[in-house]
Amino acid sequence: EVQVLESGGGLVQHGGSLRLSCAASGFTFSSYGMAWVRQAPGKGLEWVSGISGSGGTTDYADSVKGRFTISRDSSKNTLYLQMNSLRAEDTAIYYCANQQYSSSPFDPWGQGTLVTVSS
């Protein structure tokens, strides 16, 4: 069964940093792209970042470009999101999702991890 499981969320101060992890299982990790999507409390979904299976291609939403870095470690079947210079508007549940190719939908999604940025 294909599964992804996020961790690393928590409470952080404005301007601080946090690294999220997403452990993948049930598929050949290095063959699949992955993505991060966030959802602010009571709001809709916002794509944050994506990475190719090889890790050689990355993409970011303008709202996080220059502050967030997506990466992956195929030896650990794990996806990461390094978040720096955090702002109150980054407060959200962060989901990782399997995205087979750059033009593929997201399936499946993890259960999410909550990031709260305090001012």
Added chain:
Amino acid sequence: EIVLTQSPGTLSLSPGERATLSCRASQSVSSSYLAWYQQKPGQAPRLLIYGASSRVTGLPDRFSGSGSGTDFTLTISRLEPEDFAVYYCQQYGSSPLTFGGGTKVEIK
């Protein structure tokens, strides 16, 4: 950036009724790279439809997707109690990938 506008914002219906959800794009969605997701309270979104009209494996056939270009529709032919949720459309054909604001299907 392709902006997706979903309507209505909320749909109040009874079990057994038909639900029609709309997703309109600000520009053409390439190759019908349009997906629909369902999200229930406290849960992650779940993929229902991709390529505008292809159902994921195991999805009941009361769910159907249609459309192309800039106008897309998700139809639930007869609502079951478990279908009351929020539905999002997403285009995944061009960066940045974008989602619509969601349609909440609630019990009348």
